[in-house]
Amino acid sequence: MNRTLGLGGAVTVGLGAMVGAGVFAVWSPAAGAAGDAWLWALLVAGVVAWCNATSSAALAATHPSSGGTYVYGRERLGPFWGYLAGWAFVLGKTASCAAMAMVVGSYLLPGSERSVAALAVVTVTALNVLGVQRSLAATRVILTLVVLVLLAVVLAGWWLGTAGAQAGTEPVSTGGGVPGWPGLLEGAGLFFFAFAGYARITTLGEEVRDPARVIPRAVLLSLGVVLVLYLAVGGTVLGTLGPQGAAASGAPVVDTAVLVWGGQEWVWVVRVAAGLAALGALLNLVLGISRTVLAMARDGHLPSRLAALSARGQVPRAAEVAVGAVVLLVVLSVDLRGAIGFSSFGVLLYYAVANAAALTLPAPARPSSAVPVLGLVGCLVLAFSLPLDSVLAGAVLVGLGLVAYPITRARRTRRARG
Template sequence: MNTSAGTGGLRRRLGVFDAVVIGLGSMIGAGVFVAPAPAAGAAGSGLLIGLGLAAVVAYCNATSSARLAARHPESGGTYVYGRERLGDFWGHLAGWGFVVGKTASCAVMSLVVGSYVWPGREHVVAVAAVVALTALNCVGVHRSARLTRVVVVFVLAVLAAVVVAGLGSGTADAGRLAVGADTTVGGVLQAAGLLFFAFAGYARIATLGEEVRDPRRTIPRAIPLALGIALFVYAAVAVTLLAVLGPERLAHSPAPLAEAARAAGLPGLVPVVRAGAAVAALGSLLALVLGVSRTVLAMARDRHLPHALAAVHPRFGVPHRAELVVGAVVGVVAATVDVREAIGFSSFGVLVYYAVANAAAWTLGPDEGRPPRAVPVVGLAGCLLLAFTLPSASVVSGAAVLAAGAVAYGVRGALGRARR
């Protein structure tokens, strides 16, 4: 196995299979257990339309990201693409949006673990989960990939059991899948933005650009594969939840998959679903912390964040300081965050991140693997549309944090000019 170091000492250990599994570990995670309920609350019986719209935008983002990652196989994802293709500011804005948005996602995932493992003490469990997985990431990404593989297999088995039990039960009603008067255009768009929270995991593959073997071939193959599998799984779960619970009951359910298992007449499956939710959240948290730390590493190399965070451990070949700082910040946020509000905030930051990715993909030339022109156009327009149709609190808080990042960039530039 080729384990030669990439730029800055990171080791290339991951092949296509491991890269796909890491992406699935983020996409088929806690999102599938929590996102359908608020999305159904927004779109009603139009939930499946929202899912389809989120998938179209995710496909465009995935295609643009894959082509860019093949051209720029470095840690940092769209932070690097924006910097190289659009200019320093746009790279900074993308990196900032990713870090703050995915920090919120990490907090959500850790709280899902807590709520299923020890209800009433979810914040304590959440912080403990963050500490444990940060330690795992610090001793090597290859161990993280192995654990993620086990998590993905278990979660897929749990979801398959719910789908088979739900659709095979007498409570499933295909009539509940029909779009009714409770569906509005605004509601569908908002649902798509909320469901995008669950689809965004393929970014983990791009941010590992320095740790995959033959990244010019591996990344463009792994991203669409992971997205396609995740879309199939989400569609099957959404159809099952709507057919068994209906849109109104789904919208008000704190644990929709567990409720669907109970409604299907299989109460014995409920503890398995709860265990699956906790394991899925751990898998997502593992991959998310991994991806955020690599973006922090890339930004620290360029001094958009403290340069000390760019250090790579001489033995384990991982950005250990970035890992520790990200883990500490996520732990603090997990102690105070509200799960549903954090989903919207995270979606806003990540949609802005992918808007920059699509704009960067537009600049690729024919000899650089440029995607069809419609792909970055639809992706950019879709990201901005979904971002600004999210719940107003998410839009306001997300825009404020992005503005703070832009101000920090301006201050950094001014100080640099003053020193010269």
């Protein structure tokens, strides 16, 4: 594939994948679980994400191919572990894509969520089919607008907190949530949904210039920027609404903007920004999933037609269209309540494999052993601390994929012999 992405483009992909619907939607379920411990839950999620990012960056420098942890697991641990990572990623991120599309609809045109969501899926699939550079240009525009709106809410909240005390402004509600470690870990697992995407650039390894240098820098730089942004937004939202108020809110950033901006007249700006953020995240999610599908198809775990590249732009159009079609089907037929937990479960398993693979790297290329060990343990603990329905649904679908593994492996063996 054509190597057209430099450091700036790679960072843009990472930021665009993270600064999406999660920053507008995750505060309600996470605050409901963690309560007053929300800050610790956010930091735990950030530490696990940092470990995962460090491991993924080291692996990407060693194996700069499309497919991300699917490739790393296959090359470092064996075909089964690569398949497990790829299957968990495709499941988790397909659910996340559908959730992002529904957020686009719910913010931009409440009451017609599914129709708008379907249109969003078709639009981003068409953009991705045209090539990664067009997707990158759209991501830059969306990311700039969304960050400006979030900063406007944060700055207004800080000003209100320091200069507007005489107006009698108080958090809507304080306290609440599940006390102790169970609630904190469940909240951290849900917060992880908003971080997932920091290593999206590793799935585009064949399209990055000088990947051994660019990918590690891009992954860690984008994660650091987003962690600072989330701390600022979280402090404003939960400082204004309180944990119980945020947990009860269907749109916590919108409700925060109503209070800190002093009325409803400019709230449409936040709604548009949330819709655009979800659209940008959807754009990058479909991009990343299609590259994992491409890698799995190359190895015979998915139909070989999905490994085809367009003759002109070297774009995996068949994989792009297939992913878009599946996401569209989910959007039109499935209730997406609980999608955040389900997505987090699949992606945490994916990064557990990444950390295990990083442990096998030779010493010069491997980060300190403590990093992948902490990341591996953290991923597994957070995955099984999620709401029970998310864990059960995720375990069932991952199990179905594992049942199919011997079949695809036998087909691959026959193809190699023939």
